[in-house]
Amino acid sequence: MTGGAGGRASLPPGPYLVVDAAVCAAVGRRPADLAAAAVRSGVRTVQVRAKHVGVRELVDLTVAVTDAVRLAGPALVLVDDRVDVALAARARGAGVDGVHLGQSDLEAGDARALLGPGALIGVSAARPQDVRAVDPAVVDYIGTGPVRLTRTKPEAAVAAGFDGLGEAARTSVLPVVAIGGLGLDDVPAVRRAGARGLAVVSAICAAADPARAARMLVEAWQQQPSGMSGPSRAGVA
Ligand SMILES: Cc1ncc(COP(=O)(O)OP(=O)(O)O)c(N)n1
Ligand SMILES: Cc1ncsc1CCOP(=O)(O)O
Numbered sequence: 001m002t003g004g005a006g007g008r009a010s011l012p013p014g015p016y017l018v019v020d021a022a023v024c025a026a027v028g029r030r031p032a033d034l035a036a037a038a039v040r041s042g043v044r045t046v047q048v049r050a051k052h053v054g055v056r057e058l059v060d061l062t063v064a065v066t067d068a069v070r071l072a073g074p075a076l077v078l079v080d081d082r083v084d085v086a087l088a089a090r091a092r093g094a095g096v097d098g099v100h101l102g103q104s105d106l107e108a109g110d111a112r113a114l115l116g117p118g119a120l121i122g123v124s125a126a127r128p129q130d131v132r133a134v135d136p137a138v139v140d141y142i143g144t145g146p147v148r149l150t151r152t153k154p155e156a157a158v159a160a161g162f163d164g165l166g167e168a169a170r171t172s173v174l175p176v177v178a179i180g181g182l183g184l185d186d187v188p189a190v191r192r193a194g195a196r197g198l199a200v201v202s203a204i205c206a207a208a209d210p211a212r213a214a215r216m217l218v219e220a221w222q223q224q225p226s227g228m229s230g231p232s233r234a235g236v237a
């Protein structure tokens with residue numbers, strides 16, 4: 001699934017699963033099984049997020065999720081925060097596609113140098129000045145949130161809202177992914193705001209039926225026209 005124009009990866013449009021180890025543990029599900037089920041339902045981007053595990057466990061988890069996703073269908077696998085983990089998983093033969101970097105993680109340029117030109121690299125940015133600071137020659141997409149405050153990331157105390165999301169999408173020359181407190185009912189507003197993707201943890205990981213929840217998100221996305229409101233509309237499907 002890597003290999004957009006000019007060898008650069010491009011972010012698949014639509015629902016994006018952030019498979020969070022703590023949320024999965026709370027509901028007694030294996031992240032690898034959950035990710036595979038979501039990919040069989042049509043999700044095309046999976047991020048591995050585990051904030052409270054050691055680095056060795058995170059490598060094991062990344063390999064397990066990546067291997068399960070590869071068998072399930074054509075989807076990209078990214079690692080939250082950790083370029084070293086992505087590289088270690090690759091060294092073990094897992095086809096990790098890239099990373100999602102926060103504002104205090106490794107700089108995107110360093111990540112690009114380590115991961116290579118074909119990797120998919122996303123960064124978090126919500127405020128217009130942070131969005132403008134992202135280098136489109138290095139980064140592939142921007143994650144903007146939390147759109148709503150969410151228990152999954154309690155330290156994020158300010159919500160961007162849909163206005164903030166729309167402003168980020170208009171400001172950015174890169175595709176924008178919305179995240180934070182989002183679910184099925186938000187698909188129309190996220191698309192109207194001009195986002196290329198809708199990232200969720202709880203709406204899939206904690207759903208009564210994760211495969212069905214993922215399928216409904218995918219179908220809702222496909223049924224909605226996009227907002228086409230900003231420079232990031234290029235390539236929005
Ligand atoms: C798609 C996407 N967007 C934003 C984030 C948030 O990343 P970050 O700022 O690194 O915060 P943590 O997830 O690490 O708590 C994301 N993970 N994915
Ligand atoms: C990782 C992250 N970054 C901003 S909000 C968030 C958590 C999203 O989780 P949920 O979909 O459960 O609100």
Ligand SMILES: [Mg+2]
Nearest residue numbers: 080081101102
């Ligand atoms: Mg992060």
